[in-house]
Amino acid sequence: MDDPEGEPEARPVDGAPRAAADATAAGRTGAVPAPRHPGDAPVAPAEAEVRPGRTGADDAEAEAKAAKEHGGMFRSLRIRNYRLYATGGVVSNVGTWMQRTAQDWLVLDLTGGSGTALGLTTALQFLPVLLFGLWGGVIADRYPKRPLLVIAQTLMGLLALTTGVLVVTGTAQVWHVYLMAFALGLVACVETPTRQSFVVEMVGPDDLTNAIALNSSSFNLARVVGPAVAGMLIYWLGGTGPIFLINAASFAAVIGGLLLMRRSELHPAPPVPRRKGQLREGLRYVRQSPELLMPVIVVAFMALFMQSFSTSIALMARQEFGQGASSFGIASSAFAIGALAGGLMAARRRRPTRRLLLGGAACFGLGQIVAGLAPVYLAFLVLLVPVGMALITANTTANATLQLGASPEMRGRVMALFTLVFTGGAPIGAPLIGWIAEMAGPRVGMMVAGLLCLAGIASAPMLTRLIAGRRRTSSRVAVAAGHAS
Incomplete structure (x- = not known):
């Protein structure tokens, strides 16, 4: 997870009318309007406009506004939907990093310590992103993100479960690991852009930066805890198979969080219309x-x-x-x-x-x-x-x-x-x-x-x-x- 930092210093671009229009757009999206032409400086956003009437997401917006007024590093966690997502994400991230460590060690065990095999496994996991990554973003924009995430997380859990069963039963071969790594990469082509763009639908534009920062902290904290726990469990349990099974179970946390969300409190983005080029x-x-x-x-x-x-x-x-x-x-x-x-x-x-x-x-x-x-x-x-x-x-x-x-x-x-x-x-x-x-x-x-x-x-x-x-x-x-x- 990546977290954007502060915004650049503002200066008007191409006169007052364009600056005013950009400021109005910024009030609606919460984003820093960028230059119309390369080299221009971004324009500072205006305050969010007040919309008449109420929508299905009014309660979530009020909750987000209260969270922002209270401030603090963890203000996004005051929003129920994001709190469910973040809690499940912590559990799942730890499981993911445990599996990453176990996968590397499993390949070394199956190949007698081959660095080439280890590098090939990593390459196969990320090759689908290289081939299909941009199209994964198109899918993420075209379909509702929450159901898409549930499907993707379920598929990832099934892949971990399958690998764990193969290892525990002693039937795992290195080509099994290659196949599972490639399949995981295929799912990630859609899951990654969907997950990143879903954050704003949970917290709204005002708290987006804070939520991204918390996601980044959760990811790196799991990166600290997961490999260390995996290493100890591999030693205590005598193999990598149980680690894959633990990771498969960890997906239940994030899937459960997604299913428990209140749809009326989400801010779904309208579908992006199709056009060529x-x-x-x-x-x-x-x-x-x-x-x-x-x-x-x-x-x-x-x-x-x-x-x-x-x-x-x-x-x-x-x-x-x-x-x-x-x-x-x-x-x-x-x-x-x-x-x-x-x-x-x-x-x-x-x-x-x-x-x-x-x-x-x-x-x-x-x-x-x-x-x-x-x-x-x-x-x-x-x-x-x-x-x-x-x-x-x-x-x-x-x-x-x-x-x-x-x-x-x-x-x-x-x-x-x-x-x-x-x-x-x-x-x-x-x-x-x-x-x-x-x-x-x-x-x-x-x-x-x-x-x-x-x-x-x-x-x-x-x-x-x-x-x-x-x-x-x-x-x-x-x-x-x-x-x-």
Whole structure:
């Protein structure tokens, strides 16, 4: 879960009439109106307008308004529907991270410690996002989100149950894990954009930022707790099978929360009408906006080696330091502690900056190199904390930059592209680093990932100028040709 930060300083754009219109739109949506043209600054929102009459969501709006007036870091939890969702989400997130740890360890057990197999499993889980992720956002906009989430969560629970039964009965083979990972990725193509866009339907626009921040904290807290608990249970129970069964049961919490919600208190978005060229239009918009293109490029380079870092942690714990499953879980939790701290620090900043984006991304690459040189396991654990902080700092900065910089009618497609590059790098980076680790050792794999990440971040400003400049040049040539004719 990602949490946008504060809003940019306002300045009028193209005269008072447009600023007034944008301010009115902001009052209705709760969003910061973005520039009509790339390079313009966002306009500050006006206060929400008072609508005459009452709707089916009036009670929820009153509850949200009272929560906002009370303030506080946890004000979104005063809203019943979101409270049900968040409670179930905590349980399910812990189960998900337990399964992620068990899945990595299961692949290592089934293949005799193959880094290539581990990287391939990660790649298969994220490959569907690379292929179908943008279309998943279209489905999320076209159908009611709550029933869609119930179906998706049920399918994910059934996949975990099936894997657990195979492992417990001793019939699991590595191709079973590959198949389940790919199927989970297919479901996630629809579940992820649906879940992200459903938050505003629960809390309304005024509390959206707070709810996203709480979701991010819940996710990273589960990332701390889940791997550590999974590691201990694998050791105590003598296998990974029970972990998959526990995760299958954890989906009941979030499904129950969704079913218990009051539909009259939701703020459902109207369906998006179908028309041709919507995906291409969004891509064109980002290419023409250097302030949006830069975060996308930075996240793309980080994503190549972000998921492979989890693979590297497992290989370092097992092969370099001779540790067992419980120690691997602790290492994953150390990284997650840094991510949690980075998220809390990012939430305190009022607005994102390019320096913070590039600095956080560079520290993520540098941190991998230093962690790869760790002489002992304890030093490795300590070094994982700042790596996690750097990753989340760069990620939340990129997320906030895109959400605040995109125009409201383009925000969904811009964020779909962010999700695509955020997760789509895994099918490329994870097998590559896994293969390098198998050929030259986990230390070399981790350090190569860091070096490649640094090289990509260093080239991001140049690539931004090159791509955006080429697009502007093409546009000027087209305009000139039109005038000449």
